[in-house]
Structure formats: C-alpha cells, structure tokens
Amino acid sequence: MNLSKPQQAVLNKIETECATTGLRLTAKRQKVLTILIAATSPLSAYDLISSYQAIYADALSAMSAYRMLDFLTEAGFVHKLSTTNQYLICSHLTCDHEHEVPQFLICDSCHDVQEIGIRKGLQDELESSIEKSGFSLNSPQLELHGLCANCNNP
Amino acid sequence: MNLSKPQQAVLNKIETECATTGLRLTAKRQKVLTILIAATSPLSAYDLISSYQAIYADALSAMSAYRMLDFLTEAGFVHKLSTTNQYLICSHLTCDHEHEVPQFLICDSCHDVQEIGIRKGLQDELESSIEKSGFSLNSPQLELHGLCANCNNP
DNA sequence: TAGGATATGTTATAACATAACATTTAGGAT
DNA sequence: ATCCTAAATGTTATGTTATAACATATCCTA
Structure with missing residues (x-):
C-alpha cells in the first residue's frame, strides 16, 4: 500500500x-x-x-x-x-508540541472530520469545572457536531 | 409508577x-x-x-x-x-437558569453519571476555538470519562 | 529450549439500531 | 359531526456494531 x-x-x-x-x-x-x-x-x-x-x-x-x-x-x-x-x-502524531486533548469537529452534512487541538485556557477551564466535583479525568475527548465551513457556504 | x-x-x-x-x-x-x-x-x-x-x-x-x-x-x-x-x-430541567451545553462526568468504575453545567467561560472558549475554522456548532455535548469522587477515595 | 505471556484464529452470539410498509389515532377544516 | 391529513404507532425483518469463550500460534526470556 x-x-x-x-x-x-x-x-x-x-x-x-x-x-x-x-x-x-x-x-x-x-x-x-x-x-x-x-x-x-x-x-x-x-x-x-x-x-x-x-x-x-x-x-x-x-x-x-x-x-x-x-x-x-x-x-x-x-x-x-x-x-x-x-x-x-490521530492527526497530531507528527507535531512537536505536547499531546493535547483530542477534539473533533464532525460535519453532519459531508461527514468530514477535523481534529483540532484544545486550547490551554479551555483545558484549564474544563478541568477546574470538573475537579470541584472530586472527579478525576481519564483522557477526555470532545466530539462536536455541526456544519463545516464548506457546508455552511455552499 | x-x-x-x-x-x-x-x-x-x-x-x-x-x-x-x-x-x-x-x-x-x-x-x-x-x-x-x-x-x-x-x-x-x-x-x-x-x-x-x-x-x-x-x-x-x-x-x-x-x-x-x-x-x-x-x-x-x-x-x-x-x-x-x-x-x-436531563437533570437540569427544573433549574431556572438558561439551558446550557450538557456535560457528563461518567465514572468508569461505578458507572455513575453526573450532569454538570458547562461554565460560561468554557463555552466561549470552546466556541471561539471552533469558529476560527468556519465551523458552526450544533448543540455540542461533552462526555468525560474518569473516576468519581467516591471511587477515587474508597 | 521450556514455559509463560502476548497475540491471533475461530465460532458463535450479544447488543445496538433502523428500513419499509401497514395501521391507528389525534386534531383541524368544512 | 365527519372527513381529511399528518403524526404516531404497530409489525416484521434485517442491518450494524461489538464481544464472549476457547483454541492455537508466536514471541521473549530465563
């Protein structure tokens, strides 16, 4: 192949x-x-x-x-x-930066998927909202559905 | 019932x-x-x-x-x-505040699930990280796996 | 090179979900 | 009131996703 x-x-x-x-x-x-x-x-x-x-x-x-x-x-x-x-x-394997929480943007129209890195501020905010509950995270992953740029502007 | x-x-x-x-x-x-x-x-x-x-x-x-x-x-x-x-x-139906992005903390040990509200700052951060790509969100939902407070401190 | 751990083969079946078409029911228009 | 239509439900079959259980092969290491 x-x-x-x-x-x-x-x-x-x-x-x-x-x-x-x-x-x-x-x-x-x-x-x-x-x-x-x-x-x-x-x-x-x-x-x-x-x-x-x-x-x-x-x-x-x-x-x-x-x-x-x-x-x-x-x-x-x-x-x-x-x-x-x-x-x-994983689309970030050959990046140099630290491995991040994977976050996926899934287009419900064309089914294209984009993997974006979660931003530091977001990750901190996420974790703080969770630690309050005494919950400990185990490699979170976000899947967000919507429409991609192409399908938004056909 | x-x-x-x-x-x-x-x-x-x-x-x-x-x-x-x-x-x-x-x-x-x-x-x-x-x-x-x-x-x-x-x-x-x-x-x-x-x-x-x-x-x-x-x-x-x-x-x-x-x-x-x-x-x-x-x-x-x-x-x-x-x-x-x-x-x-949905555990937030009888709350008065605006309906938020649902966010679930799922314990992989006892399988308890807690629904917490996403915080405003987090939601903003999330959306900004996404709009950059021209992507438009369609009711996101977060599912986060880990261990709950009880299972962390048995 | 024997022995245990890891990986794979094989068969069967469990668990999750929907297509397609028939029938019933609710609620508005006349 | 009763007809009409859209929405809901019934029914049957099947598609899709995932794992259990046990057998066999392969790899490493002592």
Whole structure:
C-alpha cells in the first residue's frame, strides 16, 4: 500500500515509538494502521475489514479488527469517534508540541472530520469545572457536531 | 409508577412545556419518560424495553423504543450518552437558569453519571476555538470519562 | 529450549439500531 | 359531526456494531 510522504512519516514515527516503548506493532497491526493512515475519512470497524480484505487479499475477522483497533486506540495512535462509531488516525502524531486533548469537529452534512487541538485556557477551564466535583479525568475527548465551513457556504 | 416529589416536578414541567409548544406527549411517551425520570442510572434502549415490560405489563418494540427516545432527545428532555449507548433524563430541567451545553462526568468504575453545567467561560472558549475554522456548532455535548469522587477515595 | 505471556484464529452470539410498509389515532377544516 | 391529513404507532425483518469463550500460534526470556 502506497503512502504519501507525510503519511509515511506518521507510520515511521509510530514504528519508532513502538520500538522505544516495547509496544508490539505486529504485521497485522501495521497493516490496519496503514489503512487508517491512508484513509481520507474515518472508518467504521467493518469499513476497515472491507478495506483490509480488498487491499491485502486476506480476511480480517471482526474480532481481530476490534482487537487491533483497541490496541491502536489504547496506544493513542488512533481515536474512536463514539458518536459515529468510527475510527481515525490521530492527526497530531507528527507535531512537536505536547499531546493535547483530542477534539473533533464532525460535519453532519459531508461527514468530514477535523481534529483540532484544545486550547490551554479551555483545558484549564474544563478541568477546574470538573475537579470541584472530586472527579478525576481519564483522557477526555470532545466530539462536536455541526456544519463545516464548506457546508455552511455552499 | 410512583415518582418522588422532585421527579414529579420534572414530569409536570415537561407536560407543561409540551402543552405550550404543541409537542405531543402521548401516553407511551409519557410512560417512557416516567421510567427515565425514575431511573437511578442511565438506561440502554433495551434496558428501557425491559423496564417498560416489567412496569407496564405491555410490550415495547425496539423500533418504538428508539422512536420514543428520539422524540424525547430531540425535545431536549433526555440526553443520549454516545460513549455508552445509554439514555438519561436531563437533570437540569427544573433549574431556572438558561439551558446550557450538557456535560457528563461518567465514572468508569461505578458507572455513575453526573450532569454538570458547562461554565460560561468554557463555552466561549470552546466556541471561539471552533469558529476560527468556519465551523458552526450544533448543540455540542461533552462526555468525560474518569473516576468519581467516591471511587477515587474508597 | 521450556514455559509463560502476548497475540491471533475461530465460532458463535450479544447488543445496538433502523428500513419499509401497514395501521391507528389525534386534531383541524368544512 | 365527519372527513381529511399528518403524526404516531404497530409489525416484521434485517442491518450494524461489538464481544464472549476457547483454541492455537508466536514471541521473549530465563
């Protein structure tokens, strides 16, 4: 499967990180990851299974697909959109700055998804509104639905 | 089905609002709503179906359940938690202040859910970080996972 | 190189959600 | 009052998402 240069950079970065941290990026996991890196939009688990079959001429069971997705999500390489049950590569992997709370703008018209970084002030505000309750956050993720710039001005 | 006084107040408020706005709160919808008002934790659609059967000795089909839930969610009386596929009554219906962006703190240990209001500063910050992209929001909802105060200090 | 941990294979099924079309009911117009 | 229409509900079937349970293979390490 052919990746563009920036896509290849993402894959390289993940490979390096796995080598460093001891996470096992097996052949199948790498193939799944490659599909997600190359995808132009978020994929459902079953989309992924179809792509896998089409691209690698090899079956991927639902069970395996979900296991791979769990692994990649756990590791922070991939995000799951709970509101649409889809998966997408983290778009901030090759940034240098500190990893932030992922925040997704999901267009309900064209289904495009943009991952934006949460701003510091916002994150602070969010956390303070929560700590008051004695609640401790566990990697929050924001999914915001609406219309993207294109669909707003057709 | 017996509701506590504050629960009854929620139901009354919704009945009044429907009478005012012309929304049709049919008998079945009211029964579903009553179950959700009385529930001590969020319910899945199929939880609701079981409760309905148990309480009203009458079948509720999946199709109907989802239709009722859609209606109640559309109307803003009920929220859906996308991360857990569960539904719960809006806990701010009998507040006087302006209705806010719903924000949920979901405990991954005891599964308790707390609905807190988003603070003004946070909402502003959120919106400004989004408008920059030309994106227009459509009733955002935040679901934040972590551990509640009880589970933090057992 | 044996043994345990991690990953994957396999089968089945659970859990969540909606399509499509028929029928009933509520409420306004005449 | 009763007809008409839109909204709601009934019914059947099926699509979609996700996991349980147990078998087998592979990898690392002592």
